[in-house]
Structure formats: structure tokens, C-alpha cells
């Protein structure tokens with residue numbers, strides 16, 4: 001009997017336990033992607049990026065002699081219909097760990113089992129199942145360093161080659177057309193620009209991993225903090241959509257760690273473990289997605305007005321603070337932002353502008369092509385001070401000092417801010433092509449004055465913090 005392979009954030013063929021188990025059963029495999037309400041609710045850039053990933057996976061599946069079936073609707077109902085149409089006896093998928101996906105998957109599993117259909121979920125999205133890593137006392141980890149110590153030398157599941165052939169069903173079930181889903185529609189003018197900055201698919205991700213480990217990883221420890229350098233792997237969007245498996249990256253980097261580029265590879269492995277840690281936290285404390293992780297932060301006087309002109313200026317990259325604006329424009333143009341820049345813009349929004357971290361988190365969710373619920377929420381709460389293992393609130397990034405240290409020649413700022421340059425680079429001009437016309441900005445505008453003095457913003461943030469602390 002056929003097995004339905006329900007693809008979600010695992011859009012690859014290699015290192016795919018759910019797929020390899022389906023192949024091992026020997027019968028036909030029916031690969032399906034479902035545009036369910038949760039997927040429809042993704043941010044504009046994430047949805048656009050997903051469309052490209054689905055297209056790429058679909059082409060890879062064609063080569064194996066099979067077809068990716070596309071269906072839209074409530075996942076449980078879609079699966080029911082497919083089972084009825086194909087006589088499938090089992091559904092396989094790769095586990096996700098956010099509360100909404102877990103609730104949906106558990107309900108589907110029980111309903112299918114009650115009808116005698118086998119429903120099997122598999123690992124693969126993270127290195128370690130969140131419940132498998134426990135402290136000595138038997139709980140979950142709240143702090144990264146001991147978590148890292150506990151996973152650093154743990155065995156990671158072995159690699160699995162991609163199947164060369166996926167046995168097809170006798171009759172193809174009907175499929176939607178990807179173009180009809182219009183997953184890129186919300187990107188508007190930005191889509192054409194984003195296209196230039198984006199690399200898609202499993203083969204590309206594997207090649208990117210190879211080239212990163214062949215060279216840049218040796219300097220990763222130092223270079224990773226300089227936003228104008230290509231010092232990092234750039235694999236985050238492939239990871240979040242599952243175009244590459246974290247285990248593939250882990251094993252390859254371990255080989256490099258043992259082979260010579262030790263310190264760089266070690267730091268890189270540690271960053272990969274941060275991604276797992278974010279999922280570990282989301283699994284054990286799902287409120288990290290929506291509420292202050294640390295309850296003693298409830299009542300902090302953050303401004304929750306999303307329409308505050310200063311918040312709007314932050315989203316549009318016109319705060320008048322060059323490093324912050326460069327970063328916000330990089331985000332809008334490329335769908336990504338350098339990690340150091342993410343920390344600085346998040347600190348600026350939540351501290352200098354005293355705006356709620358949720359506002360920033362939601363803007364990132366709309367603009368990031370590498371959006372990941374766990375890493376985004378952890379990153380924002382870490383920067384805001386309300387999160388696990390967070391930076392202490394009084395450590396307020398000064399964007400000017402940060403720029404002097406990490407962008408000493410101003411390359412990053414020049415890459416992204418056209419105003420004031422006689423011959424701005426294409427990247428800086430791309431911003432004006434990508435933005436909605438209603439923003440009414442042109443490269444010839446004068447560069448805006450700062451929204452807030454850095455010293456003054458810092459003073460206000462510290463006063464708010466002290467006030468909150470003494471009121472508790």
C-alpha cells in the first residue's frame with residue numbers, strides 16, 4: 001500500500017528519515033505539500049522563499065520518477081481525502097516543535113490511528129530531540145553553556161543518502177498548481193529584488209556548506225562578527241526550510257574540527273547548537289513565542305504602539321543611526337540580516353526606543369527569508385533582556401561603538417545607505433526598488449537626523465529598568 005510523505009520544513013531528499021523509512025517499505029510513495037492555514041499565515045518573505053523551495057523540491061522529485069502533489073486546506077482534511085483517493089495505509093512526516101504544529105500533528109496522529117492508518121513522525125529537523133537532552137537533575141536546560149557541554153560530544157544520527165528512485169503510485173492524485181497559490185504575492189515590489197540575493201534548494205545548500213568548510217570556516221571565529229564580510233555560512237534559510245539537514249552540517253564540521261581548522265569549526269558547531277537550543281526552549285517553554293520568558297519582566301513599560309512614528313522609522317531604515325539603518329535595509333533587500341546587526345537593531349528598538357520586543361519579532365517574521373519561530377523569539381528575548389540566558393538589561397549596545405569595532409571602515413553602512421554617496425553601490429540602491437512606493441524615499445534625500453540621541457536613549461532605558469526593578 002502507498003505511503004504518504006507529508007513534506008513541511010524538510011524540503012530535501014537526503015538525510016530524511018521519514019522519506020527513507022517510506023522507501024524502505026517498498027511500496028509507492030506519495031509526496032505531498034499542504035498549504036494549510038498555518039503555512040498561509042507565514043510572513044511575506046518567508047512565504048516567497050517557501051515557494052521557491054517547493055519548486056526546487058518538486059523538480060528533484062520529478063527526477064526520481066515521482067511527483068510532488070500540492071494541496072490546499074486544513075491538513076487533517078487534506079490527508080483524509082488523499083488517503084481515500086489513493087488507498088494509502090500510512091502517513092510519514094518530520095517532527096516540528098512549535099506548539100501549533102505539535103497540537104495539529106498530535107490530533108492528526110490520533111485521528112489516523114483510530115482509523116487504522118499508520119501515522120509516524122520522525123526526527124531530522126534538529127540534531128537532538130528536545131526531550132532527549134536533560135540536566136543532571138532531570139529537567140531541561142535554561143542556560144546555553146551547560147547545554148552545549150552536554151551535547152558537544154554526543155553522537156548525532158548518521159547521514160542517509162538521497163533515494164535515486166521514489167516508487168510512484170499507479171495513478172497520480174490531482175495536484176494544485178504552485179503558481180495558483182501566489183505565495184509570493186505579499187512581497188510586492190520586493191520580490192524582484194529579493195530574487196537577486198537568494199539561493200535556493202538542496203544542491204545549492206550542500207555546495208554552500210562545502211565551500212564554507214573549504215575556506216571561511218578557518219576564520220569563522222573572528223570574521224563572523226563583521227557584517228560586511230562573508231564570514232558566515234549563510235545556511236540559515238536552507239536550515240529553516242530543511243533544504244539541508246543539521247546532521248549533515250554537524251558531521252561535516254566535526255570532520256573539519258578534527259582535521260585542522262579546529263577553533264573555527266568548534267565555534268561554528270556551537271552556533272548550530274544554538275539553533276537546537278532555541279528549539280529545546282520552545283519545546284519546554286512554548287510561551288517564549290508570545291510572552292516574556294522571565295515573568296519578572298511582566299509590567300515592564302515597553303511601548304506597544306506599532307504605529308508609533310519612531311517604530312515605523314525603525315522598520316523603514318530611517319532612524320538616523322547609520323548602523324541600525326544599514327541593517328534594517330539589508331533585511332528588507334536581502335531577506336536576511338547579519339547576526340551582529342540583528343542584535344544591535346533589536347537592542348536599539350527595545351532599549352533606545354523602549355518598544356516591545358514583540359513588535360520587532362513580528363517585523364522580522366514578515367521580512368526574513370530565514371525566519372524560524374524558535375531562533376527569532378529566542379534572539380529577540382535575549383536582546384530585550386526578558387529571555388533565557390539573556391544579556392543583562394543594562395548592557396545596552398551603542399550602535400556607534402559597535403560600528404567602530406565591527407565596521408571600522410564603514411563598508412557595511414556604505415553597502416546599504418545610498419544617501420550622501422555620489423556613486424552608491426547597487427545594494428544601497430536596491431532598497432529604493434524594493435520598498436513600497438508609499439514610503440516615499442529617494443536616494444537623493446538628505447540622510448535623516450537621529451530619532452534619539454544615543455546617550456539620551458540609553459539614559460531613558462536605564463531609568464525604565466530601574467523603575468521596573470524597584471516597583472517589583
Ligand code: FAD
Pocket residue numbers: 224232233234235236237239240268271272273274275276278337338339340342343346364368370371372373375376377379380383
Ligand atoms: P552562521 O554563523 O553560519 O551559523 C550557522 C547556523 O547556526 C545558522 O544558519 C543558524 O541556523 C545557527 N545559528 C547561528 N547563530 C544562531 C543564533 N544566535 N541563534 C540560533 N541559531 C543560530 N536565525 C534564524 O535562523 N531565524 C531567525 O528568525 C532568527 N532571528 C533572529 C533574531 C534576532 C533578534 C537575533 C539576535 C538572531 C536571530 N537569528 C535567527 C540567529 C542568527 O542571527 C542567524 O541564524 C544567523 O545570522 C544566520 O546566518 P548564517 O546562516 O550565516 O549563520
